[in-house]
Amino acid sequence: MSKLPHIGTSIFTVMSQMANEHQAINLAQGFPNFPVDERLTAITAKLATENVHQYTPMAGHPGLLDKITRLTSASYQRNINSATDIVITAGATEAIFATIQALVNKNEDVIILDPSYDCYEAPILLSNANPIRVSLNDDYTPNWEAIETKINANTRMLIINNPHNPTGKTWSETDFIQLEKILALYPDVILLSDEVYEYITFEQKHISVNTRTALRDRSVIISSFGKSLHITGWKIGYAIAPEHLMREIKKVHQFLVFSVNSLSQAAISQYLDVVDFNAIANLYRRKRALFSELMAETPFDLLPCEGSYFQVASYASFSNQNDIDFTKELITRYGVATIPISTFYADNKDLKLVRFCFAKDDQTLEQAAKRLQKITL
Structure with missing residues (x-):
């Protein structure tokens, strides 16, 4: 009997398989296709000949833990203890899984804000807990009235994602003030803040929970070197949390991957x-600008993108198809793969929106746009 009976092949796999079958340009999956920094490959090549091939300590490589404390201090002016407040994980997904498994108990509620990435719900269900899905507003700001309605004495955790996947939205100061007011009423609720796109922001930097003194002692903050350094296949992430929470997370982590x-x-x-890291943000800022310029010659309407390397676009002005059928037609008829936004909602809410990944080399973006420019109204 399946523990996750309703979970099948992910939409990312489906769209990528279709892209391969139809030789489409894949702007669906969120990973870069351009080379890694040569300085990093040179460092890796040199280290490969040295004595670095055995187990590291369970919590992580001591040198990397120390560097994360410095990075957190430089980025957010927060001082953390490398021995007690950090764990290096097999990607951000493992950090999220370990956190939920460690801290959420049977029959407790975990609030997820939709549209949401698909790795949140499974560990909640495997904890025999209750995922409570709450939709963001249509402009992807938090719906505080709806959140207040759902949070209660049975709520164990609230998950937020900032900068947001799939929409590229970032939270404002007002959002955090409202969050702090609500959580002050529920001191036992843990905040899980997924900040994997923290160094890919544009007009203004995102506000990290690392900077919120009212929140950080009850929060687990998830980061990803895979995203920040465009090395997604390395699967190296980390979590920051106060010692009383991190102690429990490490217990699960050691039996997942050690x-x-x-x-x-x-x-x-x-x-x-x-x-x-500023150069990385500038790299993606340029790619966002290029993609926006190229897409201006298509019938799509682009929504604001404040962070991440994803661009949400509306096709409502030229098609009434549901977004899943529309994305399949984009592959089969125009040769470009993307992701339908409805799949990020529990209720499959269809706003006629799709997500493009612009973390691609310029030639790929130009070729994709040229194909999309052939769409007839």
């Missing part, structure tokens, strides 16, 4: 001495 890839951790530790 420790993660030693060579990758050692390489990232050295690379953090030379990488410029």
Whole structure:
């Protein structure tokens, strides 16, 4: 008997398989297709000949843990203890899974704000807990009235994602003030803040829970070197939490993977001495601008993108198809793969929106746009 009977093949796999079958340009899956920084590959090549191939300590490579404390201090002016407040994980997904498994108990409620990434619900269900899905407003700001209606004494955790996947929305100061007011009424609720796109923001930097003194002692903050350094296949993420929460997370982590890839951790530790996170943001800012310029020649209407490397676009002005059928037609007829936004909602809410990934080389973006420009109204 399945523990997850309603979960099948993910929409990301479905669209990528269709893209391969029809030789479509894949702007569906969220990973870059351009080269990794040569400084990182050089560091990795050198380290591969050294003694870095055995288990690291369970919580992570000591050098990398120390670098994360410095990065957190430089980015958010927060001082954390590398021995007690951090764990290096096999990607952000493992960090999220371990956190929920460690901290959520049977029959407790966990609030998820839709549209949401699909890795949140499964560990809640495997904890025999209750995922409570609450839709954001149509402009993807938090619907505080709806959240207040759902949060109660049985709520164990609230999950937020900022910058947001799939929409690219970032939270405002007003949003955090409202969140702090609500959570002040429920001191036992843990905040899980998914911030994997924290270094890919544009007009203004995102507000991290690391900077919120009213929240951080009850929060688990998830980060991803895979996203920040465009090395998604390395699967290196980390979580920051106060010691009383991190102690429990580490208990689960040690029995999931014990420790993660030693060579990758050692390489990232050295690379953090030379990488410029502002340059990474600038790289994606340029790609967003290029994609926006190219898409201006298509019938799509682009929504604001404040962070992440995803661009949401509306096709409501030229098609009445549901978004799943529409994305399949984009592949079969026009040769471009994307993701329908309805699949990020529990109720499959269809607003005639699709998500493009612009973390691609310029030639790929130009070729995709040229195909999309052939769409007839």
